[in-house]
Amino acid sequence: MNELDVCLAKVAQKFGTPSYVFLADAIDGRIAEVRATLGQWFDLSYAMKCNPNPSLLHWLADRVDFIDVSSIGELRLARQAGWDTARASFTGPGKRDAEISEAIDVGIGELILENLREAVVANKIAGETGKVQDVLIRLAPSTVPKGFGDHMAGRPSPFGFDIEVAEEELPQVLALPHLNVVGLHIYSGTQCLKPHAICENYRIFMSVFREICERHDITPQKLVFGSGLGIPYHPGDTPLALDDVAGNIRNDLEGFRAEPRFAGTKLILELGRFLVGESGYFLTSVVAIKESRGHNIGICDGGMNNHLPASGHFGMVIHRNYRMHRVGGGQDYQKYSLVGPLCTSIDRIASGVMLPTLAHGDIVAVHSSGAYGMTASPIHFISHTLPREVLVEGQTITDISRVFDI
Ligand SMILES: Cc1ncc(COP(=O)(O)O)c(C=O)c1O
Missing domain, CATH: 2.40.37.10 (Lyase, Ornithine Decarboxylase; Chain A, domain 1)
Known part of the structure; x- marks a missing residue:
């Protein structure tokens, strides 16, 4: 038996089946690979929806920079697992008032605003407790390149502010006194194995970020690039060549970061499956x-x-x-x-x-x-x-x- 099968057989013998086995060394290797190829530009945020196992979350807390939660249950799990709430962001299009309230109360790093209603609710709750809450505004670009397994933008979508209404709605968010807009967020497509499509998408992100920041005079502290980095699931799938992504996008990212408005901006890759899948x-x-x-x-x-x-x-x-x-x-x-x-x-x-x-x-x-x-x-x-x-x-x-x- 090869080494992997010896390990899997041991797990099955000890704990029975059905079971899930997570190989920590492989996750470490993957984090190191992402940092070696893209870490010069990006910090990493773990989208815990992909695997919220508490022990795994705890193990990841020293290895990944930020965590993204999509419900108050996930935020509670992350906190119990040792994540400081200041390192957490909260995405999701259907945040209930009670969730927004609890997230603000426990000191969430940033709420990711998906729509105007959330902004108004968050502003009211923050105001009532005398706080100013940091937020990122999630944007839904009008196009997503071909090659992604699921699209969260580029068509009617519940996720984020459609770019077409940004001009009208963003000033309303920016005017809310108890919210501090620290940046922008885009997550428009998942599970892509094509380096060119990922790079094309990142170029769309940069152009949207540039346009929105200029129009609304935002100097962002953070910009989140929803990664879309995919993994091979099926026989015949070609694994994503991360080197190709890095090589292809290098000049664009360097140019972007050289712009005075983005000189002090933290760029963040928000990803799940590519890290642990x-x-x-x-x-x-x-x-x-x-x-x-x-x-x-x-x-x-x-x-x-x-x-x-x-x-x-x-x-x-x-x-x-x-x-x-x-x-x-x-x-x-x-x-x-x-x-x-x-x-x-x-x-x-x-x-x-x-x-x-x-x-x-x-x-x-x-x-x-x-x-x-x-x-x-x-x-x-x-x-x-x-x-x-x-x-x-x-x-x-x-x-x-x-x-x-x-
Ligand atoms: C907002 C957001 N961030 C991150 C992710 C993580 O995606 P993936 O596991 O494909 O990296 C998703 C997945 O749907 C998402 O909706």
């Missing part, structure tokens, strides 16, 4: 093999209830298998459908996947599962026991399963 594996065991009308069906102990994205129901138009392998390898490859334990035909994590002959008790490892895994899944459907979550740091294997108490 590829370092995670989902382990599920084969409970039974059924040969049904000429098809081999592997019935597993964890499926869509634990890993919705792998089942293709998380924003995918056409289901494509995640990369996966049988732990320990094997021979005599056969074609399988892999399904989970739910009583629904949509609980399928692979169709027509070629794997070594499977038998009861074999473990399948689904790759790229460190982000948008368990907490992006309907874990309570049919009340199966929850998967374990396990952190591997060198030779140390720790159960970091979260307690759902918020």
Whole structure:
């Protein structure tokens, strides 16, 4: 067995399946890679929606500069995990008044304003407590280049101020006395594997930032570049070449930073899956093999209830298998459908996947599962026991399963 499989088999033996395994060294390596290629321009903000495991959050607190939360529950988790609220930003288009109030009360670094209503509410709440709250204004550009898995702008969208209304609405935000606009934020597309598309998008960001800052005379302390950096999920996906992104965007970023208005501006990459996604594996065991009308069906102990994205129901138009392998390898490859334990035909994590002959008790490892895994899944459907979550740091294997108490 190779080193990875020895580790995965050990986790499965110790903690059982289904389980999620996160490899700390791999995350460290990824953070180092991002800092080495893009760190000369950007600080890093971890979008915790992609993996809010409390122990992982705690572990990341010394490794990443900022954290982005998208609910008051996430902010509470981040605080419990040791993050100083001053390092947190709060995105999300549907912030409730009580969430805004609590975030201001506990000293959130910045609220990311997604619309005028939020601005008015935040201003009122801050005023009532005698505070001036730092905010960033989220903008939705009119275009997103081709190549992103999901678009949050470039069409009707709930996210941020459409660039078309910025001229009319931003002065209203800027005039609010209890808000301090410290910068701008754009997150317009996710999951892109094409360096050119990412660079083109960053050029759009820079042009929007430039135009808005000039028009409204903003000298920003912070500008957030929603990263869009994608990871390979499916067989045949080419991993994103970060060097190409850096090489291609270098001159634009250098020029941008040389402009007097942006000389003192902190540029921030807000990202989730690129930091932790590829370092995670989902382990599920084969409970039974059924040969049904000429098809081999592997019935597993964890499926869509634990890993919705792998089942293709998380924003995918056409289901494509995640990369996966049988732990320990094997021979005599056969074609399988892999399904989970739910009583629904949509609980399928692979169709027509070629794997070594499977038998009861074999473990399948689904790759790229460190982000948008368990907490992006309907874990309570049919009340199966929850998967374990396990952190591997060198030779140390720790159960970091979260307690759902918020
Ligand atoms: C505002 C915002 N920031 C950050 C992210 C993280 O995206 P990713 O995990 O693709 O890096 C998302 C994802 O949807 C988002 O909506």
